[in-house]
Amino acid sequence: MDRAKRILTGNFLASEIKPYVLAEACIFWGLIFVAWLSYPAGHHYSIMSHTFSFLGSWDPQHNPDHWYFFSAGMGFWSVASIPLVFYHYRRFALISRWAAGVGSFFLLLGSIGTMGVACFPDARGAAIGTVEWTKIHEKVAVLVAIGYTLGLLWHGGMLLWDRAVLARGGRPTHFEHGRLAAPYLFWLAVTGAGVCNQVIWGMRYGEMKKAAALAGTQIRSSWGESLNTIWAFPLWENLVIYTLFIFLAWFTLAVPKEIPQRINRG
Secondary structure: OHHHHHHHOOOOOOOOHHHHHHHHHHHHHHHHHHHHHHOOHHHOOOOOOOOHHHHHOOOOOOOOOOOHHHHHHHHHHHHHHHHHHHHHHHHHOOOOHHHHHHHHHHHHHHHHHHHHHHHOOOOOOEEEOOEEHHHHHHHHHHHHHHHHHHHHHHHHHHHHHHHHHHHHHOOOOOOOHHHHHHHHHHHHHHHHHHHHHHHHHHHHHHHHHHHHHHHOOOOOOHHHHHOOOOOOHHHHHHHHHHHHHHHHHHHHHHOOOOOOOOOOOO
8 A cells, every 4th residue: 555655646766767667658549549440441540541539439430339448548647647647757857846747747737638539539429518529528528638748748847948058057957968968859850850840741731722712623621631641640749649658758758757855946
């Protein structure tokens, strides 16, 4: 019981964090794999044309019989991430307690959004009153993006501050910044590429729509025209989600397993 309480509050022993992260990855991706495996073959799931959340949609054209594996996976990821938020707080509090608290708040928002994605599948039908499941799903998915993006950027800013302030004072830093830079470069490269891709596609589609109007023809929606191309939103959404999970696991394993002596309480 003491061990469970200790882990739930993020107070992992140095020997426990790697097995925990590995178990989290295996269980989460195992459930997602089952959702993908059970997706009807005739519905032709592909990251080039289907969003990640379509694995958990009970709409007839998606995964009506086994959608719940996706929800179970997302719910598990949400709950399993909470002890890791506390784990990071204990370490980033070395730089500043209040700043670490803000960073933890952002990460918890992302985790709450993940639970929202699990509870509100991307499916048609009224969920609350006349509000459809998919509408709520879209909002909680945005919460995931906002929470984790702000959380990752905030912690990155804390690392830069830690390096700048301590280096200026000639003192040893709290973290191995070079080791922590690698997951950031990976995350920023993929996420940045995805954002730029969608901005460029938006401009290209605008030009296509104007050209079609001048020619007196019609084209499909931006979504429809981009499917099965490098511009497809589902492709980049899937890649960004995979990248986020990899970053969180990599980042967790890169921070110090032992908490050094506090230098700056902030």
